[in-house]
Amino acid sequence: MTTLSRYAAMAFAIVVLATFLPRFFWQAMDGQQERVQMVYSSVAQSFLFWTQDRYGRDSYHFETGEEMDRRAYALLLPFRFARDLVRWGEMPEQVGGVDVNPETLYREVQEIRMRPRSLGGPEIPLYHLLEAASGFADLEMPKEVLRLSGKEAVFIRLRDGRPDMEKSQSFTEALERADFHFPAKKAWGNPTTRKPFDWGLFVLDARGDLFHLMQVQGRAVVRAALKDFSPGVRHVHVEEHRGRHVFGMLVDERGGVYRMNFPDYALKPLPLKGYDPSTMRLVWRRDPLVHQYTVMEDNALTLTVTDHGDNMLKEKRMELDPVRSESARKMASFLFPFRIFQSFPDSGFLTLRADVSRDFPLVTGLGLFSALFGLFLWRRFLGISWKASPLDWLVAGGCGFFGLLAIIWAGHVPARRLPERGKA
Amino acid sequence: MIQALIFKEWLKLRWALCGLLLVGLGILGFMAQSLMADFASGPAVPIWQNLVERQVMFFSGFKSFGILTGLVTALVQWLPDTPNRGLRLQFHLPFPQMQGMAVMVGCGAGLIFVVSLSMLGLLLLLTRYYFPPPVVEAVGITMLPWLMAGLPVYAMSSAALVEPHPLRKICYAVIGWQVAALYLEGCGYAGFKEVLFSYLLLGLGLLFAPFLPGKRFKGEGL
Numbered sequence: 354m355t356t357l358s359r360y361a362a363m364a365f366a367i368v369v370l371a372t373f374l375p376r377f378f379w380q381a382m383d384g385q386q387e388r389v390q391m392v393y394s395s396v397a398q399s400f401l402f403w404t405q406d407r408y409g410r411d412s413y414h415f416e417t418g419e420e421m422d423r424r425a426y427a428l429l430l431p432f433r434f435a436r437d438l439v440r441w442g443e444m445p446e447q448v449g450g451v452d453v454n455p456e457t458l459y460r461e462v463q464e465i466r467m468r469p470r471s472l473g474g475p476e477i478p479l480y481h482l483l484e485a486a487s488g489f490a491d492l493e494m495p496k497e498v499l500r501l502s503g504k505e506a507v508f509i510r511l512r513d514g515r516p517d518m519e520k521s522q523s524f525t526e527a528l529e530r531a532d533f534h535f536p537a538k539k540a541w542g543n544p545t546t547r548k549p550f551d552w553g554l555f556v557l558d559a560r561g562d563l564f565h566l567m568q569v570q571g572r573a574v575v576r577a578a579l580k581d582f583s584p585g586v587r588h589v590h591v592e593e594h595r596g597r598h599v600f601g602m603l604v605d606e607r608g609g610v611y612r613m614n615f616p617d618y619a620l621k622p623l624p625l626k627g628y629d630p631s632t633m634r635l636v637w638r639r640d641p642l643v644h645q646y647t648v649m650e651d652n653a654l655t656l657t658v659t660d661h662g663d664n665m666l667k668e669k670r671m672e673l674d675p676v677r678s679e680s681a682r683k684m685a686s687f688l689f690p691f692r693i694f695q696s697f698p699d700s701g702f703l704t705l706r707a708d709v710s711r712d713f714p715l716v717t718g719l720g721l722f723s724a725l726f727g728l729f730l731w732r733r734f735l736g737i738s739w740k741a742s743p744l745d746w747l748v749a750g751g752c753g754f755f756g757l758l759a760i761i762w763a764g765h766v767p768a769r770r771l772p773e774r775g776k777a
Numbered sequence: 778m779i780q781a782l783i784f785k786e787w788l789k790l791r792w793a794l795c796g797l798l799l800v801g802l803g804i805l806g807f808m809a810q811s812l813m814a815d816f817a818s819g820p821a822v823p824i825w826q827n828l829v830e831r832q833v834m835f836f837s838g839f840k841s842f843g844i845l846t847g848l849v850t851a852l853v854q855w856l857p858d859t860p861n862r863g864l865r866l867q868f869h870l871p872f873p874q875m876q877g878m879a880v881m882v883g884c885g886a887g888l889i890f891v892v893s894l895s896m897l898g899l900l901l902l903l904t905r906y907y908f909p910p911p912v913v914e915a916v917g918i919t920m921l922p923w924l925m926a927g928l929p930v931y932a933m934s935s936a937a938l939v940e941p942h943p944l945r946k947i948c949y950a951v952i953g954w955q956v957a958a959l960y961l962e963g964c965g966y967a968g969f970k971e972v973l974f975s976y977l978l979l980g981l982g983l984l985f986a987p988f989l990p991g992k993r994f995k996g997e998g999l
Contacts, residue, residue, distance in 0.1 A: 500911060704971070
C-alpha cells in the first residue's frame with residue numbers, strides 16, 4: 354500500500370508539474386510581438402502595412418518600406434475607411450474601373466472572422482429560432498427555444514418551460530416532409546437581434562445532411578442545403594449581411610473550408626493552400642473589387658487576394674518575429690520533455706493530453722539523461738542502492754525533471770533507517 | 778475493529794456532515810430564491826439568453842463547494858489526531874496500520890460523496906423545476922467536476938496534515954490545490970463531458986496519497 358501510495362503521489366505530482374511549470378515558464382519567457390495588419394490596396398495595387406509596437410505606437414508603410422501618415426493610409430483604402438473619406442470629401446467616384454457609391458457601399462463590403470476555438474465547444478442543445486418575417490422593422494428574440502435533439506422538433510415556451518404542442522408538430526411535419534432525419538446532430542445560427550434580417554438555423558440531421566430551417570410568420574421553411582456531402586460537415590459560420598453574398602463559411606470534417614453562396618447553397622472552396630482551420634485564424638474580406646483572405650499563424654501572416662471569380666491576383670507571406678526565442682525554446686526542451694494540456698486548440702471542450710516536446714530532440718534527450726544522472730547523485734548522497742525501487746529509473750528517464758522532482762519529494766521506499774543521533 | 782474505527786470517524790465527521798449539508802442547502806435556497814425572483818420580475822427571454830447563449834451559470838455559487846467539502850472533511854478528520862500524535866496510538870492497535878488508514882480515508886471520501894451527491898441531486902431537482910431536460914443534463918455535467926474537486930483537496934490536505942516533514946507538507950498542499958484547479962478550469966456548459974470518468978479516476982487515485990505520510994507519521998524514516 355505504501356508503494357502504491359508513493360507512486361500515486363508521484364503520478365499526480367508529475368501531472369501538476371507538467372501542467373503548470375511550463376505554463377509559468379512561458380509566462381515569464383514569452384516575448385511580445387508587434388501587432389501587424391497586412392491589407393491590399395486596390396488604389397495603389399500593392400500591399401500596405403499597419404504596425405503597432407509594444408508601446409502602442411502606430412506606423413503605416415508600403416511594401417517597399419516607405420512610411421506614410423494615417424490619412425494617406427486611409428486614402429489608399431477607400432472601401433475600408435469609406436466614412437472618413439466621405440467626411441473629408443475625398444471619396445473617389447471610381448476605383449479600379451468600378452463605380453463607387455458611398456451610400457450603397459455597405460452592401461458590397463463584408464468581413465467574416467473565424468478562429469479555431471469557434472469550431473466546436475460545449476453548449477446546451479436548445480436554439481433560438483427568430484421570426485424572419487414578423488412585418489416589423491426590428492428583429493425580436495423569440496419567446497420559445499427549439500429542441501431538435503430528440504425524435505421531433507419541440508418548442509419550449511420560456512415563460513413556463515412547457516412545450517408548445519401545436520407549433521412543435523407543425524415544425525416536425527415540415528422537417529420530415531423535407532426528408533430530415535431526427536435527431537439533429539448539431540445546429541448553427543446567429544442568435545442576435547443586432548443584424549439586418551435572420552437566416553434561421555443550419556441543422557445537421559442524423560444522416561449528416563445539412564438543412565436550412567427558418568421561421569416565417571410562425572411557420573417552418575425548410576430547405577435541403579447539402580445532401581450526401583462526403584467529408585461531412587464540422588462547422589457552419591452563419592452571418593447575415595445586407596449584401597446577401599454568402600450564407601457564411603462551412604468547414605468540413607477534413608479541414609476544408611468553403612464559402613456557402615447565396616441563394617443556392619453552392620460551396621466554393623477557399624483558394625488557400627496550407628490553411629488549417631484547427632490551428633490558424635482567418636479573416637475573409639470582400640469589397641466591390643476583390644476578396645482578401647488573411648491567414649494568421651503564430652509566426653506568420655499570409656494575405657491572398659483574388660477577384661470575384663476566385664482567380665488569384667496576388668499573394669504575400671510575411672514572417673513575424675517569433676514570440677519565443679530559440680534559447681528559451683531550447684531551455685524548455687531541456688527542462689520539459691512533455692507538457693500536459695487541459696484544452697484543445699480548436700474546441701472549447703476540456704481534456705488532459707500530453708504533448709511531447711519535438712522542437713529539439715537532442716536537447717530533450719540531454720535533459721532526460723541529466724534527470725537520470727540527478728537521480729543517481731541523489732541516491733548516492735542518501736546511500737540508497739541503485740537496485741531499490743527500479744521503477745524510479747523509468748520515471749526519471751521518461752519524465753525527466755518532472756519525474757526527478759516527484760521522486761525526491763515522495764521520498765524512498767522501503768525505509769532506510771537513519772542512524773540515531775550521537776551513535777553515528 | 779473496522780466498525781469501531783468507522784464509529785470513531787463518525788463521531789468526528791457527523792458535525793462536518795451537518796454543517797456542509799446546511800451550507801449547501803443555504804446556497805441552494807439562495808439560488809432558488811434568485812431564480813424565482815428573476816422569473817417573477819420580468820420576461821423570461823433574458824434569463825434564457827443568459828443561460829443558453831451567454832452561458833451565465835445560475836449555479837456558479839457551487840463552484841467552490843467541492844473544495845470546501847474536501848478541506849473541511851480533511852481538517853475535521855485529521856486535525857484532532859495529528860498535533861498530539863493521537864494517530865500514533867491507532868497505529869499501535871492490534872490491527873493492520875494501513876488498513877486502519879484505509880478505513881479513515883474511506884470514511885472521509887464517503888462523506889464527500891454523500892454531501893456532493895445530495896447537493897447535486899437537489900440542484901438537478903431545482904433546475905428541472907424551471908428548465909427542460911437538456912438544461913438539467915448540462916447543469917449536471919458542469920457541476921460534477923466542481924464537486925469532484927473535493928477529492929484531490931481532501932486527499933492532499935489529509936496528506937499534508939499527516940505528513941511530519943514541513944517542506945513535504947507544503948508540497949502536498951500546493952499539488953492538491955493545483956490538481957483541484959484542473960477540475961475548476963473555466964469552460965462552457967459540460968466542457969468535461971468526454972473526460973468526466975478520467976477525472977473521477979484521477980480523483981480516486983489521489984486517495985492513495987495519505988498512506989505514505991501515514992507511514993512517515995508513525996516514525997518509519999522514509
